Amino acid sequence: xxxxxxxxxxxxxxxxxxxxxxxxxxxxxxxxxxxxxxxxxxxxxxxxxxxxxxxxxxxxxxxxxxxxxxxxxxxxxxxxxxxxxxxxxxxxxxxxxxxxxxxxxxxxxxx
Numbered sequence: 643x644x645x646x647x648x649x650x651x652x653x654x655x656x657x658x659x660x661x662x663x664x665x666x667x668x669x670x671x672x673x674x675x676x677x678x679x680x681x682x683x684x685x686x687x688x689x690x691x692x693x694x695x696x697x698x699x700x701x702x703x704x705x706x707x708x709x710x711x712x713x714x715x716x717x718x719x720x721x722x723x724x725x726x727x728x729x730x731x732x733x734x735x736x737x738x739x740x741x742x743x744x745x746x747x748x749x750x751x752x753x
Contacts, residue, residue: 672713672714673711673712673713674711674712674713674714674716675710675711676690676710676711676712676718676733678700678708678709678720678740679706679708679738679739679740679741680702680703680704680705680740680741681704681741682741682742682748683704684724684748685701685702685704686700686701686702686724686748687700687701687722687723687724688700688720688721689721690710691718691720691721691729691731692712692716692717692718692719693716693717694717696721697712698710702741717731718732718733719731719733720733720739720750722748722750724747725748725750726746726747726748726749727750730750737753738752738753739751739753740753
C-alpha cells in the first residue's frame with residue numbers, strides 16, 4: 643500500500659483541525675453540580691454513575707463533602723457500599739445529599 647500524497651495528507655489534517663476548532667466549548671455555567679455530604683460515623687465508599695457507567699469513585703471520610711459537576715441531560719445516580727438502597731437516583735439538581743447512619747445500613751437524606 644502506498645503512502646498518501648502530501649497535498650492529500652495536508653488537506654485531511656487541515657479538515658480535522660478546522661472541525662476541532664468549529665466545535666463550540668460549553669460554558670462553565672452549563673454544568674450542573676451535585677453535592678454529597680458524609681454525616682455518618684464511618685468512611686463511605688460511593689460511586690457516581692452517569693448514563694449507566696461508573697464515573698467517579700468516592701472515599702468519603704466522616705464530615706467530608708464532595709461536589710461533582712456534569713452536563714445537563716445526564717442520568718446521574720449514586721451507588722454506595724453498605725447502603726440500604728442499592729442506588730439513589732436520578733439525582734436532582736440543586737439538592738444537597740447527606741449520607742447518615744441508619745440502624746444497620748447507610749441511608750441518604752435530601753436537603
